Amino acid sequence: FSFANMEPPTNQPFDYYLVLDFECTCDRNNPTWRNEIIEFPIVLIEASTRAIIDEFRTFVRPVENPRLLPFCTELTGITQSQVEDAPVLESALKSLHEWMEGNELFNHKFAFVTDGPWDLREFLHFECKRKKIEKPAYFDEWVNIRWLFAEFYKTKRMGVRKMLAKQNSTFLGQLHSGIDDARNIAYIAIQMMRDGASLYVNDSISKPIDGGCKKKSSTDFDSCSGLPPQNLQIF
Numbered sequence: 001f002s003f004a005n006m007e008p009p010t011n012q013p014f015d016y017y018l019v020l021d022f023e024c025t026c027d028r029n030n031p032t033w034r035n036e037i038i039e040f041p042i043v044l045i046e047a048s049t050r051a052i053i054d055e056f057r058t059f060v061r062p063v064e065n066p067r068l069l070p071f072c073t074e075l076t077g078i079t080q081s082q083v084e085d086a087p088v089l090e091s092a093l094k095s096l097h098e099w100m101e102g103n104e105l106f107n108h109k110f111a112f113v114t115d116g117p118w119d120l121r122e123f124l125h126f127e128c129k130r131k132k133i134e135k136p137a138y139f140d141e142w143v144n145i146r147w148l149f150a151e152f153y154k155t156k157r158m159g160v161r162k163m164l165a166k167q168n169s170t171f172l173g174q175l176h177s178g179i180d181d182a183r184n185i186a187y188i189a190i191q192m193m194r195d196g197a198s199l200y201v202n203d204s205i206s207k208p209i210d211g212g213c214k215k216k217s218s219t220d221f222d223s224c225s226g227l228p229p230q231n232l233q234i235f
Helices: 070-076 080-084 089-102 118-131 145-153 160-166 178-194
Strands: 016-020 037-046 051-059 110-114 141-144
Touching: 016 178, 037 070, 037 089, 037 118, 037 178, 051 089, 051 178, 089 118, 110 118, 110 178, 141 145, 145 160, 145 178, 160 178
Parallel strands: 016 110, 110 141
Antiparallel strands: 016 037, 037 051
């Protein structure tokens, strides 16, 4: 009998992890552009089995700039027809809440997982604030996988493709497809669990819980000081 090939215990601080990665409206080189979420995907991981067990995905109709620019479609692959009849953000949030109820997540401990602080601290938070949408408190803190990855593997902060490469894996799907990005972030999270990492909450709306919030590399800026660079998505 050998312990060499045994995986670490499955104990995690949460029972379920909801990996998200928004896609937003955007304009090339326009720092005043107001981003609106147009794809809202979630990949659900069950911690005890280290497996993806469900997904949620909806396109979202923008209302401040309802027509997608060619640059946005080129970057995300999302077309005008996909958002034209999609629910607005407030309705998308309600649909997500119902999906969470259907998966009985409110009977368990769960946390959201993102690549960096931008999806929840910048995009969702500021859009809800502008539109006076009541945002559920469960979005106010999360697992910042980019920071946790660097801490666990003792490396610099890096984007999704480089994290996958460090785990001897490759990106599957289409870059800047929200659902594909979320799936690949989920693969990173699952491998981290297998390698013995504890996926704990380390970031929040107000400030990073780990006391971070300082520049680590050219691809990771101090987001405490303001919004991310226009159209930033580092993979």
